[in-house]
Amino acid sequence: MRDRFLYILRSLVFVVFALVLCALVFQLAGYNAPLMLASVIDGAFLRPGAIEQSLRWALPLFITAAGVGISFRAGFFNIGAQGQFYVGAIFAAFAAEWLKGNPAFIVIPVCFLAGMTGGALWALWPGLLKLRSGTDEVITTLMGNFLASLLLVYVTSGPLKDPSGSGQQASSRPLAAAYRISDSLGLSPTIIIIAVLVGITTWLLVNRTAFGVLASLSGRNATMVQWQGAKLWQLGLSSFLISGALAGLAGTIELMGPNGRIASGFLPTHGFTAILITLVANLSVVGTAVAAVFFGGLASAALYLPIMVGLPASAVDIINAAIALFITAKSGFVDKLLTLGGRSK
Amino acid sequence: MNDIIIAILRSSTPLIYVTLAGVIAQRAGVWNLGLEGIMIIGSCSLIIGIIVTNSFTAAILIAIAICVLASVLLWLVIEKLKANPIIAGLGMTGLGLGGTALAAESIFGSQATISAPFGVPKLGPAFGAYGVLSIFVFAMPFVVLGMWILLRRTRFGLRLAACGEHPFAARSVGANPDRMRLVALAIGGVLCAIGGAELAGGSLQFFAQGMTSGRGFMAFAAVIFGAAHPIGATFAALFFATVGALGIRAQLMFGDKVPHDLLQALPYLVTIFGVWLSGKLRGGTKAAGAFAELKDQ
Numbered sequence: 001m002r003d004r005f006l007y008i009l010r011s012l013v014f015v016v017f018a019l020v021l022c023a024l025v026f027q028l029a030g031y032n033a034p035l036m037l038a039s040v041i042d043g044a045f046l047r048p049g050a051i052e053q054s055l056r057w058a059l060p061l062f063i064t065a066a067g068v069g070i071s072f073r074a075g076f077f078n079i080g081a082q083g084q085f086y087v088g089a090i091f092a093a094f095a096a097e098w099l100k101g102n103p104a105f106i107v108i109p110v111c112f113l114a115g116m117t118g119g120a121l122w123a124l125w126p127g128l129l130k131l132r133s134g135t136d137e138v139i140t141t142l143m144g145n146f147l148a149s150l151l152l153v154y155v156t157s158g159p160l161k162d163p164s165g166s167g168q169q170a171s172s173r174p175l176a177a178a179y180r181i182s183d184s185l186g187l188s189p190t191i192i193i194i195a196v197l198v199g200i201t202t203w204l205l206v207n208r209t210a211f212g213v214l215a216s217l218s219g220r221n222a223t224m225v226q227w228q229g230a231k232l233w234q235l236g237l238s239s240f241l242i243s244g245a246l247a248g249l250a251g252t253i254e255l256m257g258p259n260g261r262i263a264s265g266f267l268p269t270h271g272f273t274a275i276l277i278t279l280v281a282n283l284s285v286v287g288t289a290v291a292a293v294f295f296g297g298l299a300s301a302a303l304y305l306p307i308m309v310g311l312p313a314s315a316v317d318i319i320n321a322a323i324a325l326f327i328t329a330k331s332g333f334v335d336k337l338l339t340l341g342g343r344s345k
Numbered sequence: 346m347n348d349i350i351i352a353i354l355r356s357s358t359p360l361i362y363v364t365l366a367g368v369i370a371q372r373a374g375v376w377n378l379g380l381e382g383i384m385i386i387g388s389c390s391l392i393i394g395i396i397v398t399n400s401f402t403a404a405i406l407i408a409i410a411i412c413v414l415a416s417v418l419l420w421l422v423i424e425k426l427k428a429n430p431i432i433a434g435l436g437m438t439g440l441g442l443g444g445t446a447l448a449a450e451s452i453f454g455s456q457a458t459i460s461a462p463f464g465v466p467k468l469g470p471a472f473g474a475y476g477v478l479s480i481f482v483f484a485m486p487f488v489v490l491g492m493w494i495l496l497r498r499t500r501f502g503l504r505l506a507a508c509g510e511h512p513f514a515a516r517s518v519g520a521n522p523d524r525m526r527l528v529a530l531a532i533g534g535v536l537c538a539i540g541g542a543e544l545a546g547g548s549l550q551f552f553a554q555g556m557t558s559g560r561g562f563m564a565f566a567a568v569i570f571g572a573a574h575p576i577g578a579t580f581a582a583l584f585f586a587t588v589g590a591l592g593i594r595a596q597l598m599f600g601d602k603v604p605h606d607l608l609q610a611l612p613y614l615v616t617i618f619g620v621w622l623s624g625k626l627r628g629g630t631k632a633a634g635a636f637a638e639l640k641d642q
Contacts, residue, residue, distance in 0.1 A: 029451055077431060129617075135624040138378070138431060139566045143613045146559050150613075154606040272439065279432060312450045314443050321439025325418075328433065329426035 044297030058296025067246025075219030080141025082271025088248020091118025119248015127240030186258025362540030374509030378434030381561025382441025387541025416534030
């Protein structure tokens with residue numbers, strides 16, 4: 001318990017450190033850094049409607065991050081959440097297109113199934129390559145991200161092209177209002193229920209089932225788990241599939257909820273942020289939910305930055321990257337500082 | 346024929362420089378996934394440097410200095426703060442991509458591309474049809490050879506490999522793995538700067554946001570494919586780049602008959618194939634430290 005507390009503190013220290021570092025850099029680049037930090041907090045949590053906006057970003061991020069956590073626990077560096085997210089959205093968009101005109105209670109579940117299948121398929125081939133031939137999954141999933149965004153460009157400017165769209169960014173035809181699960185603000189009871197269900201299921205899966213325990217163990221010591229008689233092959237492939245399916249589910253939610261359509265290159269940092277969330281939470285499901293709200297807040301604040309401080313929205317990408325740079329650090333110095341603080345209490 | 350060779354040399358040279366940066370890091374035992382970010386920092390600082398100083402020499406020195414600084418930062422985080430190299434590398438890549446986009450936007454306003462009045466000096470008419478190539482293309486084979494000598498035929502190179510493969514043993518004979526990795530990453534920073542400079546200034550003379558489009562990751566894949574051997578990895582990079590260049594040619598020749606996006610996907614597909622093949626031939630690579638270790642703290 002104490003160790004866990006220490007870990008949370010350490011995560012916080014590095015997140016704050018990254019934030020301060022970024023603020024310094026922005027100050028040097030000629031922006032008003034204190035105003036920036038203030039407007040991040042304001043835009044994320046204080047402004048009226050800000051909490052809803054933060055949750056709108058946090059819920060899909062949480063779903064993807066929960067999946068990433070499952071593959072990380074099993075010891076696989078599946079960093080292809082972005083590609084799985086895209087392919088999930090593409091599959092769901094095709095399903096919605098083909099079933100056009102049918103009643104919503106048929107179309108929506110089928111779309112969700114299609115989206116999760118798409119995400120799982122995009123995680124299946126790196127998983128098979130890894131487990132059958134030892135192909136490093138870091139590179140295959142990364143390349144999968146590039147391939148998926150090309151696929152998205154192809155789909156939105158080809159089969160699903162919206163002819164009335166402006167020339168700037170190719171996008172698919174918008175979904176009929178009956179098939180949307182939220183308005184464009186993107187927070188609705190349906191999405192909240194899905195996120196809560198995903199949270200409960202992954203928590204149970206990780207902490208209360210043989211699969212979760214064995215997968216976590218095999219991430220630490222695969223040989224031992226094999227000697228215990230577990231099938232590593234099945235464990236590994238299932239964790240790839242589950243993480244892909246959850247990323248695909250998040251893609252489906254973005255399509256059927258806030259966006260209503262898919263556009264080439266939409267939400268390009270979703271997968272990376274989800275990986276960060278998992279790491280900040282140290283792979284715990286509850287922690288993932290908390291971290292998702294924080295990063296959702298950052299994402300929502302990004303929209304205020306251009307207006308408030310004149311910073312481009314990409315400034316938040318830099319903050320995220322700086323957090324990524326430091327989040328896995330295990331500095332003895334910081335640990336000593338934290339334990340000293342704990343002792344004096 | 347000449348123009349095909351020129352196209353291949355143009356597209357492979359940036360990739361080969363960055364691949365060499367990955368090779369030296371890999372030999373020292375660091376999985377460098379920050380190559381992409383450090384490379385684009387090189388591209389951006391060269392173009393901005395040329396615009397500001399109006400001198401190529403000053404611009405490339407600035408680019409090298411900034412890239413070495415970024416590499417040293419990565420080294421600090423991985424070695425001194427004991428961060429996971431893969432995540433720290435991805436963070437560095439994000440910093441590079443986001444930082445260059447921010448720099449370009451804050452200096453020049455929101456423009457898609459920043460053009461420089463001139464790029465990397467060209468070889469000149471003495472080389473006939475190849476005179477349009479930059480001096481970095483000409484230097485590339487010598488740099489590859491130099492890297493091979495450095496890594497395989499010098500005391501430093503052998504010590505570096507020892508530090509990568511078995512830091513404990515290296516330490517017992519007096520080598521300092523920490524310092525060796527710092528040197529390796531700093532040399533990698535210089536190479537990334539040159540690779541990025543060649544990408545932005547070799548034939549294009551402009552910087553665009555995210556213009557590296559995964560080349561750093563491809564270079565990393567070439568390192569794996571080439572088993573971290575300087576010449577093997579160079580040929581792997583050359584192979585990836587050739588497929589990419591031929592894809593662009595095919596696009597020009599066949600036009601609408603082959604889907605445009607499929608041809609664009611070729612380099613990524615070939616990279617996956619290369620990594621798969623190297624896994625088949627040599628057994629899987631071992632990632633440096635699993636995430637599950639995080640759980641044990």
